[in-house]
Amino acid sequence: MDLKIVLVEPLYQGNVGSVTRAMKNFGFSDLVLVNPCKLSDEAKAMSSHARDLLENAKRVSSLDEAIADCSIIIGTTGIAGSRFDLHLRVPGYSPKEMKERLSGLEGKVAVLFGREDNGFTREELKKCDLIMTIPTSEVYPVMNLSHAVAVVLYEFSDIKSAQAPLADSRDMRILYEHFAELLDAIDYPEHKKEKTNLMLKRIFGRSCLLSREVHTLHGIFRKIQRKSGNNYEDENTDCEN
Amino acid sequence: MDLKIVLVEPLYQGNVGSVTRAMKNFGFSDLVLVNPCKLSDEAKAMSSHARDLLENAKRVSSLDEAIADCSIIIGTTGIAGSRFDLHLRVPGYSPKEMKERLSGLEGKVAVLFGREDNGFTREELKKCDLIMTIPTSEVYPVMNLSHAVAVVLYEFSDIKSAQAPLADSRDMRILYEHFAELLDAIDYPEHKKEKTNLMLKRIFGRSCLLSREVHTLHGIFRKIQRKSGNNYEDENTDCEN
Structure with a gap:
């Protein structure tokens, strides 16, 4: 699967570094950062042996630019099924369900992760074709950004893609x-x-x-x-x- | 599943804090620390809203003490199938396989995670009933400790994703x-x-x-x-x- 990770305005450089490490652990390398925070020593330290991914990450100034070449846009959100935004957020597939959905398809897929504090804006959510939510405890559903990426990539790391060409x-x-x-x-x-x-x-x-x-x-x-x-x-x- | 997370001599307090956060995200709370590093501000910061787990974590001075009340001991290692330690490390089940293996069983299960640098000693591995390995890229198989915990607990958690009402x-x-x-x-x-x-x-x-x-x-x-x-x-x- 041709998968691209997009971090939308990440706030903490340590998280960005950790994300690159998780990506390299699971064999992914295509990272795009939309208006990221400053990336310096802490990002490098947390990236560990994935420094190359950090250095090669593409930086863009708009989400549109990040996803322009992708057939499917997946938004990862911790707040699924809000009753106020029915069409925006429902249904939120689990990473496992999403994996099944993507199996057998061919094309470039963007997986978006929002800001650590406020996630996505409504306009950003509207750009997503599919919404994914990691099933978490209601007591404390807010995951660390790099943990969320690690869980999703663990699940997606062996997606079998194949013949059926997606619309671009x-x-x-x-x-x-x-x-x-x-x-x-x-x-x-x-x-x-x-x-x-x-x-x-x-x-x-x-x-x-x-x-x-x-x-x-x-x-x-x-x-x-x-x-x-x-x-x-x-x-x-x-x-x- | 009555699951206990055991960190064996964790070296970095930030990781311990991050582990508590991931545990709370997936609805687990039983944490035992074997001879941990000093836990202060950074651990608290990384635990975020899981400070209670950090404060309630049990500290012990030996692995035996940590696992004394457990029926099954699972060792998590990133180095599966080393040719020098065949009986020690093989077979390493993936978290998914391990979950299937544990299904339907009743009893207390300890999941052990080793030191960030050197993992487990041979003696520690011998105490494990089962070995679990997260499938990772050969290029960079060494995961961050809290990422590994997040992935395992994601897999072991029985939290279901919210289901939207489907048309019949x-x-x-x-x-x-x-x-x-x-x-x-x-x-x-x-x-x-x-x-x-x-x-x-x-x-x-x-x-x-x-x-x-x-x-x-x-x-x-x-x-x-x-x-x-x-x-x-x-x-x-x-x-x-």
Whole structure:
């Protein structure tokens, strides 16, 4: 599995160093840091023999830049199933469930970890296709960042990837844009559009769409737009499957 | 499982603090320290909200004392299958295998973790009934002590991930029937319907739809049917989400 670890605005350099050690322990090396804290001696000390990963980590200034080349974006959160953000956070798969879900797929997967204090913003969560939550005690559910990475990578270290090519990130973005247009075409209630767009992203994100499925979905969407009375071109490529 | 964590002569207080945090995260509290290093501010800082475990940890001066009341002694080692110590270290079960092995048994189990630098002595290993090894990269197999504890306790913990209410089979059948009607309404090519219905079933099947997502999808389908020029009732319950 082509896996990329993304730390979003990590606050403590010791944690970043520890994360690189855990990554190297489980055979992963692709690390991207979004606006990280200063990394100096403590990060190096905690990285131990994974200093090379620390030095090679890519630094970017936005999450979009970090995930641009990924087919599936997984957000790791300790707060699953908040009743206030149903579509944002539910359902949160355990690392074991997520592993089963990813098995047999081919493509680049980003696993995101949020800030040590405040996790992810709503906007960041919206960018995730799937939400993962490590099952923890209700008494003290907040894990140390590097512990969470270690547990996830322990579980993911032997994922068997294979044949089925995932739709890439650009295909998925275009599909979601097309669905938003479709909601316009069918006069979907304005105030429900945001929630419904997010719901579809969650549904399709969870199913890890393949390229040819995306192609067929576009065909269906175009047919719907056409029948809805707007003058969309009905290309020959419609409804291929 | 009645599980006791035993750290044998831990060298770094930060690790001991981190171990207590991981233990509390996964709902374990029984910690015994054999001749530990001095535990002061750094240990407290790393324990975070698991300070109680740190303060209640039992300190003993010998491994025998630590494991006296335990039925099964598991030694965790990063160096499995050393050719010099075959009987001592082999076979090393993975945490997953070990969990299966312990399932259904009743009794107190001690899980031992050795020194950060030199692990266990031969004499200590001889006291173990079972050896456990976390599968790691050959390039860098030496894990941080608290990472190893976190991974083992993640595997041994019986905490279940929160389950969102899934749509039942009747709901799903009705949804697929509705989708088939929708394909009729948009004049979807007859010869492609069977394949496309099956594709949708696969996509939605993989995403394990929730009840309320099914409800919202019906709303979208009804809107589409309505806009497609057929006289479907547009109920008030449409497009709920």
